[in-house]
Amino acid sequence: MKTIYLDNAATSFPKPDAMLAAMISYQQTIGANPGRSGHGLCIDAGRIVYETREILARLFNIDDPLCLALTKNSTEALNIALQGTLKPGDHIITSAMEHNSVMRPLRFLESQGVKVSVIPCSPRGELDPDDISKAVRNDTRMVVLTHASNVTGTIFPIEAVGLRLKEQGDIIFCVDAAQTAGALPVDVQRMKIDILAFTGHKSLYGPQGTGGLYIRKGLEKKIPPLMMGGTGSRSEFEKQPDFMPDKYESGTPNTIGIAGLGAGANFISGKTIAVIRAKEEQLTARFLDHMIALRDRVVVYGLNNAAIQTAVVSFNVRNITPSDAALYFEEKWGILCRPGLHCAPSAHRTIGTFPQGTVRFSFGFLNTSEDADYAAEAIIGLINR
Amino acid sequence: MTDPSSQAVVLFASISHALRAEKIIKAQNISCKLIPVPRHLSSDCGVCLRFNLSDRNLLENILQGKLDFFEIMSL
Ligand SMILES: Cc1ncc(COP(=O)(O)O)c(C=O)c1O
Numbered sequence: 493m494k495t496i497y498l499d500n501a502a503t504s505f506p507k508p509d510a511m512l513a514a515m516i517s518y519q520q521t522i523g524a525n526p527g528r529s530g531h532g533l534c535i536d537a538g539r540i541v542y543e544t545r546e547i548l549a550r551l552f553n554i555d556d557p558l559c560l561a562l563t564k565n566s567t568e569a570l571n572i573a574l575q576g577t578l579k580p581g582d583h584i585i586t587s588a589m590e591h592n593s594v595m596r597p598l599r600f601l602e603s604q605g606v607k608v609s610v611i612p613c614s615p616r617g618e619l620d621p622d623d624i625s626k627a628v629r630n631d632t633r634m635v636v637l638t639h640a641s642n643v644t645g646t647i648f649p650i651e652a653v654g655l656r657l658k659e660q661g662d663i664i665f666c667v668d669a670a671q672t673a674g675a676l677p678v679d680v681q682r683m684k685i686d687i688l689a690f691t692g693h694k695s696l697y698g699p700q701g702t703g704g705l706y707i708r709k710g711l712e713k714k715i716p717p718l719m720m721g722g723t724g725s726r727s728e729f730e731k732q733p734d735f736m737p738d739k740y741e742s743g744t745p746n747t748i749g750i751a752g753l754g755a756g757a758n759f760i761s762g763k764t765i766a767v768i769r770a771k772e773e774q775l776t777a778r779f780l781d782h783m784i785a786l787r788d789r790v791v792v793y794g795l796n797n798a799a800i801q802t803a804v805v806s807f808n809v810r811n812i813t814p815s816d817a818a819l820y821f822e823e824k825w826g827i828l829c830r831p832g833l834h835c836a837p838s839a840h841r842t843i844g845t846f847p848q849g850t851v852r853f854s855f856g857f858l859n860t861s862e863d864a865d866y867a868a869e870a871i872i873g874l875i876n877r
Numbered sequence: 878m879t880d881p882s883s884q885a886v887v888l889f890a891s892i893s894h895a896l897r898a899e900k901i902i903k904a905q906n907i908s909c910k911l912i913p914v915p916r917h918l919s920s921d922c923g924v925c926l927r928f929n930l931s932d933r934n935l936l937e938n939i940l941q942g943k944l945d946f947f948e949i950m951s952l
Contacts, residue, residue: 527892530913530924535892538924542896556943558893725891727921735945738891 493826496863501642501671501804501854502830503693503700507756508858511697514755515748525744527724537747544754545737548696551757551765552688553679554706561705561737562750566670567593568718569689569705572740573666574598574636576715580605582633585624587648588613588842589641592835594668598636607631613842617646617794621653625660634664639672643839643852644794645776645804647676654684664711670694671802674760676769686711695768695856696760698753701746712736719743768857772803775855775864779805782868789875793843793850806834806843806850809874814851817874821851825870829853885933886925887940888914888948895924898940898947905939907932918950927952 497505518540524533526541541562549557563569574597578584584601586594588610602608611623624635635657640647650667657663666687669678674695680688685706692702707715713734720732721742733739760768777798783790783805793806809817814831821827832849833840840846853867889895895911902909909928914921928936933949940947 527923530911535896535911535924538892538896542893542900545893546900558897558944723891725921725923727923728919733891735890737893 495826495828496859496866498827498829498853498855498859498863498867500856500859501694501802501834501852504695504697504856504858506858507697507699507752508759510755510759511699511752515699515752518748518751525724526747528722528744540751540754541745541747544750544757547754547757547761548704549706551674551678551761552690552706553681555681556709559706559709559736561707561740562745562753563703563705563740564701564746565693565703566668566689566691567703569703570594570636570666570668571597572705572715572718573687573689573707574601574634575718577634577664578606581607581631583607583609583629583631585609585611585627585632585635587611587619587637589617589619589643589646589648589839590636590638590836591642591668591670592837593670594636594638595836595838610838613646615843616796617641617644617839617843619648621649621656624653625656628657628660628663632661632663634666636666636668638668638670639676639678640802640804641794641836641839642671642804643834643836643850644806644843645671645801645854646794647672647800647802650685651683658684671804674757674765674768675772675802677765680706680708692749692753692756696753697756699749699756702749702753705740707736709736712739717742763857771857772855773798775859775861776801776803776805778861779853779855779864779867782865783807783871786868786871786875790871793845803855804852805854806845806852807871808845808850809871812874814849817851820874820877821870824873825866827853827867827870882952883930884927885930885949885951886912886915886918886927887936888919888921888925888950889923889944890946892923894944894947895926898926898944901939901943902926902928902936905935907936907939909936915952
């Protein structure tokens with residue numbers, strides 16, 4: 493039986509060959525610690541890290557690549573942004589569709605005296621930018637939103653929110669692009685994003701253990717790091733550097749992973765986001781089309797419209813639990829997917845699927861139309877079981 | 878070997894800054910090389926960018942506004 497991987501929203505697989513090639517090449521021919529001394533291999537290692545920064549900066553329309561710190565994932569980036577910025581008495585606004593990488597730090601901060609407003613979304617997972625604007629108060633310090641839901645694929649109106657916030661005052665706009673970096677256009681200038689958190693192992697086609705944090709120039713002065721230590725810079729001082737990116741990059745970096753991330757991001761830039769988006773949209777549309785005929789037995793959550801969602805589809809087959817369905821898909825069809833709550837309990841409450849969750853099929857650029865057809869066949873198989 | 882008195886170095890906040898500067902300068906066809914920071918200039922363990930003193934003004938103009946911190950020192 494073949495294996496069809498439909499869990500790209502958790503992490504993309506397979507990866508482009510260039511990703512592994514870059515990692516092997518770094519380890520075989522360079523291997524040194526970037527920025528920890530001045531010899532040639534050390535500089536070569538530093539160059540790999542710098543090149544990755546530059547490719548990512550270009551992808552997100554960030555003027556200065558040094559405003560981008562590399563992290564181990566989106567979760568680390570979000571924790572730096574949230575825990576670093578918010579102090580007791582500050583107010584933060586977020587949505588009901590957020591991942592636990594936002595919700596859990598916020599619930600912790602709430603216990604420390606930060607005031608948290610969670611803006612409800614429609615049962616299809618939509619956010620009304622008006623609702624964010626209306627929730628802004630005098631003490632609002634930040635708005636944090638996901639760019640797209642990892643449960644329903646619903647794309648949030650990030651640019652609309654960003655533009656309004658800039659008119660409403662000095663409010664930091666932080667965006668979690670874990671689901672969209674590499675899959676949709678992300679432009680920090682056009683979207684008025686002050687802080688961008690992203691992960692490298694999903695649509696950027698890098699390895700796990702990579703991600704990044706962009707902070708608008710100057711704003712880093714107000715955000716202390718979560719971790720401190722050696723950076724290779726300013727070694728004569730025992731005080732942590734206060735400049736980007738060193739401030740948030742303590743300890744030896746994941747250079748081999750960063751080499752892979754650079755190659756993954758290069759792959760994206762080479763194909764262009766437009767081409768990647770078109771392909772993922774086509775796969776999603778094809779799968780959703782198959783679902784129309786199954787309407788009586790299959791509930792598809794979210795917008796049900798490939799043009800305005802990512803390549804993520806959550807559904808349930810009537811009278812079958814998500815975990816039973818996922819087991820059947822794997823055992824009988826070789827389809828690997830993700831059942832349950834997808835680390836986003838509040839999103840499932842919003843769409844009415846808490847606590848049992850949904851089955852999530854998530855397509856990637858390297859899936860084919862045949863995979864989308866096969867996925868639909870498997871669902872018919874389950875219905876007729 | 879070129880005469881050291883005709884060369885100078887730029888010190889940066891970190892290797893990331895040095896690498897960014899190297900790229901910007903090389904793109905302008907000015908010759909330069911990353912070398913370990915000479916001990917007598919700084920106790921920092923990083924790298925600096927060596928260039929020909931005759932390019933000093935040019936180089937300063939190019940880096941101005943692109944990097945928050947850099948310091949030019951003669952060798
Ligand atoms: C919307 C969203 N935010 C954040 C994350 C966290 O990403 P990571 O696990 O790479 O930190 C994920 C994925 O797991 C996600 O889907």
